[in-house]
Amino acid sequence: MSVPPRPADARRPHAFRASGRYSALRLLREALGGHQGWRRAWRKADPRKEYQVVIVGGGGHGLATAYYLANHFGITDVAVLEKGPIGLGNVGRNTTIIRSTYYRPENIRFYDHSLRLWEGLEQELNFNAMVSQRGVVYTYHTDGQRDHMTRRANDMRLAGADCVELDRAALKALIPGISLDSGRFPVLGAFMQPRGGTVRHDAVAWGYARGASEAGVDIIEHCEVTGLRQANGRVTGVETSRGFIGAGTVCLAVAGHSSHLAGMAGIRLPIETHALQAFVSESIKPFLDVVLMFGAGHFYISQSDKGGMVFGGAIDAHNTYAQRGTQWIAQEVAAEGVALLPALARLRILRQWAGVMDMTMDGTPIISKLPLDGLVMNGGWCYGGFKAIPAGGHTAAHLIAHGEAHPLTAHMDVGRFAAGLTVDEPGTGPFPWAH
Amino acid sequence: MSAPERLRYDLVQVAPWRGDEAAFAERLRSAGWELPAFGHLWSAPGRIACSVRPGRWLLATEPTAASPAGTLAALCETAIAGTGAVTDLSAARSAWRVSGPQARAWLSAGCRLDLDPAAFPPGRATVTLIAQVPVFIASMDDGWLLMAPSSMTEHLEGWLHHAISR
Amino acid sequence: MSGPRRITTGLLTDASRPVEFSFDGRRVRGLHGDTVASALLADGVRLVGRSFKYHRPRGIVTAGHEEPCALVDIQSADGPAPNRPATIVEIVDGLEVVSQNRWPSLSFDLMAVNGLFAPLFSAGFYYKTFMRPAWAWERIFEPAIRRAAGLGVLDRAERGQQTTQPHTEEPLHDHTDVLIIGAGAAGLAAARRLAGSGVRVMLLERDVVAGGGTLLDPRWAAWRTAALEDIATDARLRVLTRTQVIGAYDHGVFAAVEALPPSAQGGGAAASPRERLRVIRTRRVLLATGANERWIACSGNDRPGVMLAGAALAYLRRYGVAVAERPVLFANNDWAYESAVALHEAGVRIAAIIDPRPASAAAARATAVGITVHHGAMVTAIEGRREVRTVQVARSDGQALTTIQTDGVLLSGGHQPESALATQAGGSLQWREDLAAFAAVLPDRLGATAGAVAGSFGLATAARDGEATAARIAAALASTRTPDTRARSGTSPTDAPPADPETSPLLALWEVPGRGKAFVDLQHDVTVEDIRQAHREGYTHIEHAKRYSTHGMATDQGRIGGLLGAAVLAAARGQTLPEVGLPTPRPYIHPTTFGALAGGEVGEHLRPVRKFPAHASHVALDATFVPAGLWLRPLVYSQTTGWEPVLRESRAVREAVGVGDASSLGKVDVQGPDAARFLDYIYANRFSTLAVGKARYGIMLREDGCLLDDGTTSRLGERHFLLTTTTANHTAVLEHLEFQSQVVHPEWDVQLTDVTDQWAQFSIAGPRARDLLQRVMPGQDLSNTAVPFMAALPAHIAGVRGRLFRISFSGELAYEVAVPSDRADEVWNALLEAGRPLGVLPYGVDALNTLRIEKGHVTTAELDGNTTAHDLGFERMLKADGDYVGRVLARRPGLTSSTRRQLVGLRPTRKDAKLVAGAILVDPAAPKVNIGDVTSCTPSVLVEGWVGLGLLAGGRGRIGSRLLAVSPLHGESTEVEIITPHWFDPENARVRA
Amino acid sequence: MLRITCPHCGVRDEVEFRYRGDASVQRPTADADATAFVAYVYERDNPRGWHHEWWYHAAGCRQYLQLWRHTVTHTIHAVGTATDTLTPPHGMVDR
Numbered sequence A: 001m002s003v004p005p006r007p008a009d010a011r012r013p014h015a016f017r018a019s020g021r022y023s024a025l026r027l028l029r030e031a032l033g034g035h036q037g038w039r040r041a042w043r044k045a046d047p048r049k050e051y052q053v054v055i056v057g058g059g060g061h062g063l064a065t066a067y068y069l070a071n072h073f074g075i076t077d078v079a080v081l082e083k084g085p086i087g088l089g090n091v092g093r094n095t096t097i098i099r100s101t102y103y104r105p106e107n108i109r110f111y112d113h114s115l116r117l118w119e120g121l122e123q124e125l126n127f128n129a130m131v132s133q134r135g136v137v138y139t140y141h142t143d144g145q146r147d148h149m150t151r152r153a154n155d156m157r158l159a160g161a162d163c164v165e166l167d168r169a170a171l172k173a174l175i176p177g178i179s180l181d182s183g184r185f186p187v188l189g190a191f192m193q194p195r196g197g198t199v200r201h202d203a204v205a206w207g208y209a210r211g212a213s214e215a216g217v218d219i220i221e222h223c224e225v226t227g228l229r230q231a232n233g234r235v236t237g238v239e240t241s242r243g244f245i246g247a248g249t250v251c252l253a254v255a256g257h258s259s260h261l262a263g264m265a266g267i268r269l270p271i272e273t274h275a276l277q278a279f280v281s282e283s284i285k286p287f288l289d290v291v292l293m294f295g296a297g298h299f300y301i302s303q304s305d306k307g308g309m310v311f312g313g314a315i316d317a318h319n320t321y322a323q324r325g326t327q328w329i330a331q332e333v334a335a336e337g338v339a340l341l342p343a344l345a346r347l348r349i350l351r352q353w354a355g356v357m358d359m360t361m362d363g364t365p366i367i368s369k370l371p372l373d374g375l376v377m378n379g380g381w382c383y384g385g386f387k388a389i390p391a392g393g394h395t396a397a398h399l400i401a402h403g404e405a406h407p408l409t410a411h412m413d414v415g416r417f418a419a420g421l422t423v424d425e426p427g428t429g430p431f432p433w434a435h
Numbered sequence B: 001m002s003a004p005e006r007l008r009y010d011l012v013q014v015a016p017w018r019g020d021e022a023a024f025a026e027r028l029r030s031a032g033w034e035l036p037a038f039g040h041l042w043s044a045p046g047r048i049a050c051s052v053r054p055g056r057w058l059l060a061t062e063p064t065a066a067s068p069a070g071t072l073a074a075l076c077e078t079a080i081a082g083t084g085a086v087t088d089l090s091a092a093r094s095a096w097r098v099s100g101p102q103a104r105a106w107l108s109a110g111c112r113l114d115l116d117p118a119a120f121p122p123g124r125a126t127v128t129l130i131a132q133v134p135v136f137i138a139s140m141d142d143g144w145l146l147m148a149p150s151s152m153t154e155h156l157e158g159w160l161h162h163a164i165s166r
Numbered sequence C: 001m002s003g004p005r006r007i008t009t010g011l012l013t014d015a016s017r018p019v020e021f022s023f024d025g026r027r028v029r030g031l032h033g034d035t036v037a038s039a040l041l042a043d044g045v046r047l048v049g050r051s052f053k054y055h056r057p058r059g060i061v062t063a064g065h066e067e068p069c070a071l072v073d074i075q076s077a078d079g080p081a082p083n084r085p086a087t088i089v090e091i092v093d094g095l096e097v098v099s100q101n102r103w104p105s106l107s108f109d110l111m112a113v114n115g116l117f118a119p120l121f122s123a124g125f126y127y128k129t130f131m132r133p134a135w136a137w138e139r140i141f142e143p144a145i146r147r148a149a150g151l152g153v154l155d156r157a158e159r160g161q162q163t164t165q166p167h168t169e170e171p172l173h174d175h176t177d178v179l180i181i182g183a184g185a186a187g188l189a190a191a192r193r194l195a196g197s198g199v200r201v202m203l204l205e206r207d208v209v210a211g212g213g214t215l216l217d218p219r220w221a222a223w224r225t226a227a228l229e230d231i232a233t234d235a236r237l238r239v240l241t242r243t244q245v246i247g248a249y250d251h252g253v254f255a256a257v258e259a260l261p262p263s264a265q266g267g268g269a270a271a272s273p274r275e276r277l278r279v280i281r282t283r284r285v286l287l288a289t290g291a292n293e294r295w296i297a298c299s300g301n302d303r304p305g306v307m308l309a310g311a312a313l314a315y316l317r318r319y320g321v322a323v324a325e326r327p328v329l330f331a332n333n334d335w336a337y338e339s340a341v342a343l344h345e346a347g348v349r350i351a352a353i354i355d356p357r358p359a360s361a362a363a364a365r366a367t368a369v370g371i372t373v374h375h376g377a378m379v380t381a382i383e384g385r386r387e388v389r390t391v392q393v394a395r396s397d398g399q400a401l402t403t404i405q406t407d408g409v410l411l412s413g414g415h416q417p418e419s420a421l422a423t424q425a426g427g428s429l430q431w432r433e434d435l436a437a438f439a440a441v442l443p444d445r446l447g448a449t450a451g452a453v454a455g456s457f458g459l460a461t462a463a464r465d466g467e468a469t470a471a472r473i474a475a476a477l478a479s480t481r482t483p484d485t486r487a488r489s490g491t492s493p494t495d496a497p498p499a500d501p502e503t504s505p506l507l508a509l510w511e512v513p514g515r516g517k518a519f520v521d522l523q524h525d526v527t528v529e530d531i532r533q534a535h536r537e538g539y540t541h542i543e544h545a546k547r548y549s550t551h552g553m554a555t556d557q558g559r560i561g562g563l564l565g566a567a568v569l570a571a572a573r574g575q576t577l578p579e580v581g582l583p584t585p586r587p588y589i590h591p592t593t594f595g596a597l598a599g600g601e602v603g604e605h606l607r608p609v610r611k612f613p614a615h616a617s618h619v620a621l622d623a624t625f626v627p628a629g630l631w632l633r634p635l636v637y638s639q640t641t642g643w644e645p646v647l648r649e650s651r652a653v654r655e656a657v658g659v660g661d662a663s664s665l666g667k668v669d670v671q672g673p674d675a676a677r678f679l680d681y682i683y684a685n686r687f688s689t690l691a692v693g694k695a696r697y698g699i700m701l702r703e704d705g706c707l708l709d710d711g712t713t714s715r716l717g718e719r720h721f722l723l724t725t726t727t728a729n730h731t732a733v734l735e736h737l738e739f740q741s742q743v744v745h746p747e748w749d750v751q752l753t754d755v756t757d758q759w760a761q762f763s764i765a766g767p768r769a770r771d772l773l774q775r776v777m778p779g780q781d782l783s784n785t786a787v788p789f790m791a792a793l794p795a796h797i798a799g800v801r802g803r804l805f806r807i808s809f810s811g812e813l814a815y816e817v818a819v820p821s822d823r824a825d826e827v828w829n830a831l832l833e834a835g836r837p838l839g840v841l842p843y844g845v846d847a848l849n850t851l852r853i854e855k856g857h858v859t860t861a862e863l864d865g866n867t868t869a870h871d872l873g874f875e876r877m878l879k880a881d882g883d884y885v886g887r888v889l890a891r892r893p894g895l896t897s898s899t900r901r902q903l904v905g906l907r908p909t910r911k912d913a914k915l916v917a918g919a920i921l922v923d924p925a926a927p928k929v930n931i932g933d934v935t936s937c938t939p940s941v942l943v944e945g946w947v948g949l950g951l952l953a954g955g956r957g958r959i960g961s962r963l964l965a966v967s968p969l970h971g972e973s974t975e976v977e978i979i980t981p982h983w984f985d986p987e988n989a990r991v992r993a
Numbered sequence D: 001m002l003r004i005t006c007p008h009c010g011v012r013d014e015v016e017f018r019y020r021g022d023a024s025v026q027r028p029t030a031d032a033d034a035t036a037f038v039a040y041v042y043e044r045d046n047p048r049g050w051h052h053e054w055w056y057h058a059a060g061c062r063q064y065l066q067l068w069r070h071t072v073t074h075t076i077h078a079v080g081t082a083t084d085t086l087t088p089p090h091g092m093v094d095r
């Protein structure tokens, strides 16, 4: 498979690091000094009066956008405003899967761009985010499903991504614990994207924060944006819990809170906020070596490097901003899990939580100018924006720096809804709760 | 504990057109049917009427020599004489009676409803989820009447037997 | 007595019933009532596990659910159950217990070399290395890290059939007025107060018996018995032991797991433990969950033999076991002295008590019975490798005081209320300086906390609190319901609880400065230095520090060390504990098996099965079934795979006659004065003009203008229609119809009823369909005049009253008959029987697919939620006038553009070439650009070779051109000719024959 | 798990219902233009706070219900039938 070159605008990141370079040697040196020599991974900045670019939201996309602006587009007069501590939103509570298994070719190209960025990210950031290309496996249970996944696999291959089909024997060899025939929906086979996998979620936020901070970006925590100020049809800055901050461009990267922020400018987005739950089990010795998705339900699962099984299921149907799990979804998820991997019946689930996501009406994200000059957004990520963090940050930075969409995100413009050019991945129509 | 007992009913749904409610009720009354309030059950020997969807009633008869199976829908058509809709559901639902002192305890394994007599006394009827299936349930003096979509008969019957064997 | 350390009679153990189990293959004897931990301790075993990161030897630290170290795997016939706290697993004969995370053995663990590199493995070290070369992560570093991490073992392979059996019971659903969680002093007193009050009460206790802290104080036995007797008099008050509440959810919903006692489990040691989920809905909750004793960070505080003071008391009282021969107690509070005094009274020599406080009431009592107390002193180091040997004691100012030989250190840093449930339920934490702990509070509308969880420490205090709180809740409930006159007025004075001993205040003590490793999280090997390093690197928020150091993220979720770590962080930040706070607690309060949550919905019981009314007949015909949603549909009447049996069925339809079962089609009865108007609004085409006795094909749109579903709808009467939906969209369409009727147009009088289950529906298709039908409908005129194409009439079929439709999906002369589903088998068999001389075959979904592809009819493969009427060439069906769902947005430019993907027919140019469903259509000039897809395809029975349908950009304009259908997945590329999808019998001559 | 008090059936578990989205948007009249329909179909206030919404009692009385529910606390202020006029929580107006 030919892997296209990295983006042309990529350049070597700053060599100077306030926190120092991370390496095995440094670790050894610090160990000898009782680890007293470590410095803050990112500066704790206080807000200045004004920035060229203010990014609202210190999640994956906000931090990545800032990182790429500063390191790839030369715009360093940037602040990231985060209402709490960075990285505790969805980037810090998702099930960490990366892949480019999408049905729409334009989405495949975008997410595969992201995969390629993941592939060199740790070296670029000098931060081990444990990008683990262990493979993502989807079971199928009917011929119709197989045909549908075949089309996806073919589209992926045409776009330069990777995808293979596994017969039952190969699937069983890869995942000995899988139940092929004993369940309600026998498994006929599977598809796998070998380059898909997982990434250590927290490390993504911290790594980008460190990289952005060292290039001069101010990362301002505990700074909640409470209003958008505008003059003459143009955004001029943001009201925050720490005072007004002027800005030439404001980029919203607040995930589940997108409607709330856009609402401050009187803009109604085609977005509903829903919760997706996640679960982690107790740590066990290696049990599952790939990411596994259940084709006859919503269950999906992988094992973290720490040994916990990380898994989830369907979204909560109703609009919610509560980051908590519900009781009955847990039952559904567990039942599907046991149906697929019966040994799980004896495994104990440690924790259950939820994240609030910006579900767009067509399931495709929005990287777009909004109808107020100087206001752009990087959001609408639904339940799949973690994998998109490098590409989302990179293309949003492109939009901010060049004033026009990156070619890979042309289809993510917010105007698509009025024009009838929606990119409805699931095909369920404008009903986010059914996605 | 006694095993769930499969019942055979003729089952018909009737609903008045708007404005015809009084005439509709009157005609059914003269045909021997009382229409209970929503969520309630009316019964007479061999027949039951109840309402689990506002503005609609389910009428059920046990087939007899006088009114053999499959005749209720036509009887209802005649009775209501154009004042409402009649839909035959005789083959759409399977019905069971479950009774015995433990019946409530083991129904609570699948039934999310509060079946305490204080909350759901005899004479009440409703639809709720049991074993993932929308099930009609009525509390009767001698136990519980359950009805489930007929395509899920085996599923629900299997579940009921499993519940008992616990 | 069993085991050298069993020195007295335990409350729970039965000396007359020895039980034998194995630990790492060695046989151990215990008593009925023992846990694995108590039996091992009685046997003198110290080392029971290895830690997560450094593989340090670890022992038993607690006597309950909060155990961080003594986790073991329990073997069963189904495979191992990993990570069970030895402190709560009850022993039964033959139980096989295996230690974890060591290789080759517990006492000689090669992975302990990790300990040598411990200086490297500081907080977050893995984020800073293993980055180069990039490929090495997946191939070298990650596998090594994964093997080293993890505790217990879950079988990687499925073990035969057994694993598909339900491990658990069906979840139970409960409803109550008051849910009391925890049957300690507070919970029992509260339940007793509510007994007889007429409110429904559930009292849940996770322990094997009710009593909580009262079990550890013999003076409370009488009170406990009296309370339980009072409680038992009220049939509306249910007490469940071994039942642990695992999570609090919105609207008064709680989840609990009830473990069935080993005796109720039948299968003995080999069976997986059976447990059942309870979902409880309550009007008010009374949380009486007590408190957890806290750890102290001092050097070597993880050595086997170091234990919580309260745990030592529990082993003595509950199981009659002395955890050490010469223990030292290191405590900052009076409550912990009870452990030392009780052990002393039981004959154990207490080496010394070390207390940082200058004096205390409890110390005075201890001294009085002859125990040495070092005041103003601290343990600076605990030494020994696999077992504690000595402790170093220093004065609070750091000056060395003495070295004490000991075989056990009892630690107590105070207590932290078990507050997680309260926080989850919507309560809050209040810092209590006097307890150096957060007490939990609940808002009145949810309920209340009582006892130690509310900061009311001491049994008598807790009991009083429980009673008063219950009274408050009863009053609040009474104000919303008629009060019951039977309510008790209060506890009778005769069984008043024993008084609490006088206690002096504790002295907050978190960390003792020292040189070795001092752990705040035992399981995850997090030390005070790790917390400080996290702080140094900027991970200063409690949630960042937690994630960076993994503190509080182990199976015990920081139950004994959580506050301790927060205190170390607070000190580093120069702030107070309330400013730092605790990380968010989440379900589950105790880790919960998948099995308990899944209940009976496992294996084939995952979802209900919907069976066709004539399912049995299909089975008898050797059908292979395919799932379609919940339905099982006959795919082909053969067990052999491949196209041969499918094509035989298709050919029968094309050449003679076939009978197919279409019973899963959704059927909706639409009745009412406004039924016709309603359908005009629902469908993009018109239905009000449909004559009674006729059917019409209709398409319905979503409001966004895309196709929602299609199907034929018949007019059975002036006010009566029967609408059909596709199998896949039945539920969605029904909800859509109800929405439009109830919400958008409530002024229309329409009644919608799902009649899918009422009717079995069979199609009879093929040139000889009429012949066949005539044989089962002898009196019926089936001529084109009597039953023209698209007729829909009442009829008797094989003597059964039903309906006859003349509709065709296959493109042949065809009928569909509908009969009540309870007559399905009878009619189905009559059709086959009648057709036998005509060469009839039953045909399944696969054959139907062949037939409809040839005819150019679409199904879900083409109706993928993005297709529009224009895409399928249906634009002429869109009504020009009148409102209908989707009318306005369907006209958006993006939905009508002729460059959109349009339905086309496909035929390989070479007759021996196959088509692949899911192949991509490309122009040979731009072979990487997707311009369309092969949505469905089949070998044809009409023409030689394969035929297919596709959606192709500007497809109608490309008819006649040649493209490639490529499937890189299969390495295939087939030249195809783009043809009209309606190439077969475009005039419908066969259909109308 | 939410517990919803159906005005017909009484209090029931969330699993018996199907969510049906924002109830504050109303279908434009037949003569409205595409802009109005785009707003109806796609654009949402999506409030962090009180939300007026539809629920369908699918496994019960099969009636559509309106709720005022808080999207952070999940408190249900009011439930009504499809044609009821509900009093919004204090300070709320429906569009």
Ligand SMILES: Cc1cc2nc3c(=O)[nH]c(=O)nc-3n(C[C@H](O)[C@H](O)[C@H](O)COP(=O)(O)OP(=O)(O)OC[C@H]3O[C@@H](n4cnc5c(N)ncnc54)[C@H](O)[C@@H]3O)c2cc1C
Pocket: A056, A057, A058, A059, A060, A061, A062, A081, A082, A083, A084, A085, A086, A087, A088, A089, A090, A091, A092, A093, A094, A095, A096, A097, A098, A223, A224, A225, A226, A253, A254, A255, A256, A257, A261, A275, A276, A277, A278, A312, A354, A355, A356, A357, A381, A382, A383, A384, A385, A386, A387, A388
């Ligand atoms: C349970 C779960 C599992 C998931 N699994 C996957 C997966 O496996 N793979 C995948 O690709 N995606 C997954 N996702 C989706 C993915 O996590 C999100 O799409 C993505 O993280 C969202 O982008 P983000 O990281 O920028 O969001 P966030 O991390 O949520 O960042 C938004 C930030 O904005 C801040 N903010 C909000 N309002 C304000 C304000 N007024 N002022 C200042 N700051 C504000 C928030 O505090 C937050 O930190 C999952 C999501 C969830 C919830």
Ligand SMILES: NC(=O)c1ccc[n+]([C@@H]2O[C@H](COP(=O)([O-])OP(=O)(O)OC[C@H]3O[C@@H](n4cnc5c(N)ncnc54)[C@H](O)[C@@H]3O)[C@@H](O)[C@H]2O)c1
Pocket: C181, C182, C183, C184, C185, C186, C187, C204, C205, C206, C207, C211, C212, C213, C214, C243, C244, C245, C246, C288, C289, C290, C291, C310, C334, C335, C336, C415, C418, C421, C450, C451, C452, C453, C456, C457, C458, C459, C462, C463, C589
């Ligand atoms: N040992 C000490 O020195 C000390 C110090 C402070 C407090 N306390 C204790 O405080 C107690 C005060 O009485 P109390 O009634 O508040 O506490 P308690 O410890 O007597 O009772 C709490 C009970 O709740 C149960 N429980 C906890 N979480 C549960 C859950 N999720 N599900 C089901 N059951 C659960 C526990 O098993 C325990 O039996 C006394 O027992 C006293 O021992 C003790």
Ligand SMILES: Cc1cc2nc3c(=O)[nH]c(=O)nc-3n(C[C@H](O)[C@H](O)[C@H](O)COP(=O)(O)O)c2cc1C
Pocket: A092, A093, A094, A095, A096, A201, A278, A280, A304, A306, A308, A310, A323, A350, A351, A352, A353, A354, C543, C552, C553, C554, C557, C583, C584, C586
């Ligand atoms: C991939 C992943 C792995 C996790 N592993 C653990 C774990 O081993 N132990 C743990 O306590 N929590 C674990 N968590 C859950 C976090 O503790 C936390 O619950 C989650 O990030 C949501 O944050 P919150 O609960 O603080 O709101 C994990 C979370 C993720 C996303």
Ligand SMILES: [Zn+2]
Pocket: D006, D007, D008, D009, D010, D057, D060, D061, D062, D063
């Ligand atoms: Zn209802």
